Amino acid sequence: MPRESTLHLLLYATAGLLAVFLTIHVALHAPGLFYDTYKESVQRESVRRNYENFGWALVALLIVAVIHGLVGLRGILLELRQGPRWEAFVNFLVVFLGAYMLGLGTYTLLTWLGIMHFGG
Amino acid sequence: MGEKRKPRFLENRLGIMGNIVPWVLMIRDNPERVAFVLHRLTGLLLIIYLPVHIFVTSMTVNPQKWEDFLRLEENPLAQFFLWILFGSIVFHGLNGIRLLLVEGLGKGIGKPEPPEPPYKPTSLSSAQRKWLYAVFAIWLIVWIVGGIILFREFGWV
Amino acid sequence: MGINANGRPATRVVKIRVRRYDPETGRRWWQEYRVEAKKGTTVLDALLKIKAEQDHTLAMRYSCRMGACGSCGMLINKMPRLACETQLLELGTDTVTIEPLPNFPVLRDLITDFGDFFKKHRDIMPYIVRESKKENEEPYREYYMPPDELNKIIRYSYCIMCGLCYAACPVVAIDKKFLGPQALGQAYRWVTDVRDEGLRLRLEKVDDKHGVWRCHFAGSCSAACPKGVDPAQGIQLLRSKLVALTAGARRDKKPTHVATPTTVRYVDVGDAPKPTVEDKSLLVKHLEETAQELEQDLPYVAQALRDYLRTITSS
Numbered sequence: 001m002p003r004e005s006t007l008h009l010l011l012y013a014t015a016g017l018l019a020v021f022l023t024i025h026v027a028l029h030a031p032g033l034f035y036d037t038y039k040e041s042v043q044r045e046s047v048r049r050n051y052e053n054f055g056w057a058l059v060a061l062l063i064v065a066v067i068h069g070l071v072g073l074r075g076i077l078l079e080l081r082q083g084p085r086w087e088a089f090v091n092f093l094v095v096f097l098g099a100y101m102l103g104l105g106t107y108t109l110l111t112w113l114g115i116m117h118f119g120g
Numbered sequence: 121m122g123e124k125r126k127p128r129f130l131e132n133r134l135g136i137m138g139n140i141v142p143w144v145l146m147i148r149d150n151p152e153r154v155a156f157v158l159h160r161l162t163g164l165l166l167i168i169y170l171p172v173h174i175f176v177t178s179m180t181v182n183p184q185k186w187e188d189f190l191r192l193e194e195n196p197l198a199q200f201f202l203w204i205l206f207g208s209i210v211f212h213g214l215n216g217i218r219l220l221l222v223e224g225l226g227k228g229i230g231k232p233e234p235p236e237p238p239y240k241p242t243s244l245s246s247a248q249r250k251w252l253y254a255v256f257a258i259w260l261i262v263w264i265v266g267g268i269i270l271f272r273e274f275g276w277v
Numbered sequence: 278m279g280i281n282a283n284g285r286p287a288t289r290v291v292k293i294r295v296r297r298y299d300p301e302t303g304r305r306w307w308q309e310y311r312v313e314a315k316k317g318t319t320v321l322d323a324l325l326k327i328k329a330e331q332d333h334t335l336a337m338r339y340s341c342r343m344g345a346c347g348s349c350g351m352l353i354n355k356m357p358r359l360a361c362e363t364q365l366l367e368l369g370t371d372t373v374t375i376e377p378l379p380n381f382p383v384l385r386d387l388i389t390d391f392g393d394f395f396k397k398h399r400d401i402m403p404y405i406v407r408e409s410k411k412e413n414e415e416p417y418r419e420y421y422m423p424p425d426e427l428n429k430i431i432r433y434s435y436c437i438m439c440g441l442c443y444a445a446c447p448v449v450a451i452d453k454k455f456l457g458p459q460a461l462g463q464a465y466r467w468v469t470d471v472r473d474e475g476l477r478l479r480l481e482k483v484d485d486k487h488g489v490w491r492c493h494f495a496g497s498c499s500a501a502c503p504k505g506v507d508p509a510q511g512i513q514l515l516r517s518k519l520v521a522l523t524a525g526a527r528r529d530k531k532p533t534h535v536a537t538p539t540t541v542r543y544v545d546v547g548d549a550p551k552p553t554v555e556d557k558s559l560l561v562k563h564l565e566e567t568a569q570e571l572e573q574d575l576p577y578v579a580q581a582l583r584d585y586l587r588t589i590t591s592s
């Protein structure tokens with residue numbers, strides 16, 4: 001595990017980025033801005049267009065959100081209980097969750113890119 | 121002579137109750153504490169939601185699964201959750217900007233001047249407090265307006 | 278019973294509910310007392326009165342009775358306060374509940390154990406740390422610091438270690454290893470001190486899993502502090518300093534006008550002047566000047582000095 005100050009510098013840096021990225025992400029689904037309704041914004045056609053247009057931006061959002069969320073979660077869990085075994089478990093959990101989310105998110109994007117590539 | 125028992129001392133930590141039950145501890149003039157609790161609750165909700173969200177997003181690659189999921193979103197409970205989620209994001213984000221300034225940059229908490237009686241804490245009466253009220257106000261407005269727009273689309277109002 | 282200027286009775290009987298604890302049996306219970314309170318009666322006065330007249334088994338800790346020693350912190354009407362600085366009638370409730378300070382182990386009744394709290398304070402090294410080993414181990418002269426530098430830390434030096442902030446903190450309430458507002462506030466006080474060079478050493482405790490990052494600016498510590506120490510402010514300043522350091526900012530330069538024993542060592546300060554008392558004319562001159570200076574603000578002192586002057590000149 002990196003030093004605590006490094007982790008928290010990451011927490012603050014990703015917080016700043018999220019303030020921008022997440023606003024755009026939410027606005028994309030807000031009725032009346034990019035799509036007329038929320039329902040339209042989650043149609044498969046719209047999802048496809050999103051991945052096509054900002055695929056890698058979405059991965060950036062994914063990474064930033066995962067880092068921010070997990071550093072935050074780790075802090076909350078470390079405050080909940082103390083002791084070396086709990087701390088080891090928390091660190092493991094955070095790394096595991098991070099790997100899961102990053103893996104699954106990247107898989108989704110690659111699949112979409114693949115579909116586009118093969119004319120889906 | 122009665123036998124003396126070994127004295128036992130009482131661990132008197134307030135625990136989570138001291139955080140969320142308002143009448144365990146009543147600190148006056150301290151809206152920052154309310155913001156702290158809300159920030160934590162919304163943060164927890166969001167980090168629990170994030171893996172779920174990523175999982176759900178992965179279902180878009182399969183047309184059939186995605187249709188099933190969209191049908192799930194017709195459920196009023198799911199629609200209500202969407203609104204709670206929106207409120208959480210807005211509060212966590214707005215308060216997060218304030219915390220970024222206060223914690224990360226040390227802004228809005230005044231200067232460490234020599235204290236004068238009646239010993240009012242500078243950090244609780246400086247700009248940060250005004251930002252906090254702004255956060256609460258903007259959050260409630262955005263959340264309610266967003267709710268109206270959202271629920272109108274869902275046909276609730 | 279007399280009547281106040283505002284038409285209210287000058288004294289009032291207040292019901293006092295005390296949360297008691299007996300370490301031998303482990304029993305914990307609420308006990309009620311009635312105490313007559315008048316303007317100025319503090320919670321500590323009331324407790325002492327109960328102890329003297331009604332129940333001598335009631336245990337509490339106090340010392341100075343004037344908000345200077347920090348012994349009498351209690352949870353009064355669910356707010357951590359100093360019992361000697363809280364007036365019964367100012368609380369404005371007919372029943373006053375008194376409990377031991379939370380987040381500290383209870384020894385008996387209202388007495389709590391400050392062992393952990395003091396240990397955490399010691400952990401952040403609340404003293405001047407110099408880089409030179411010799412200076413640390415054989416200090417032989419005081420360090421000088423300019424007044425504007427003193428003003429930056431004096432607020433934190435007012436801490437009386439009463440533990441009210443520690444009792445109010447929502448994070449201390451769940452994380453028993455968290456250093457807490459008092460220790461972290463003091464950590465800021467020492468790393469900001471221009472005479473100090475111990476930042477790196479203190480980081481070991483401060484930049485830890487249970488150090489400064491566990492603070493989330495709930496601000497309750499500052500709201501509870503009876504001395505205006507404002508630990509929340511200190512912690513945020515400490516943290517932003519750490520953030521800047523981690524992000525690669527240059528370590529802030531110490532002002533060069535801090536005189537340390539090492540720098541003073543090379544200055545020939547000469548022998549100490551002869552005791553002025555032996556040279557009577559100097560003393561007389563000094564006393565006269567001081568009396569003149571004090572004439573305006575402290576006439577009594579000036580008068581006393583003149584009297585003293587008269588006795589030594591006449592002898």
Ligand code: SF4
Nearest residue numbers: 436437439440442502
């Ligand atoms: S910072 Fe204030 S409340 Fe905390 S121990 Fe010091 S004087 Fe007491």
Ligand code: FES
Nearest residue numbers: 341342347349361
């Ligand atoms: S008795 Fe010393 S502070 Fe209250």
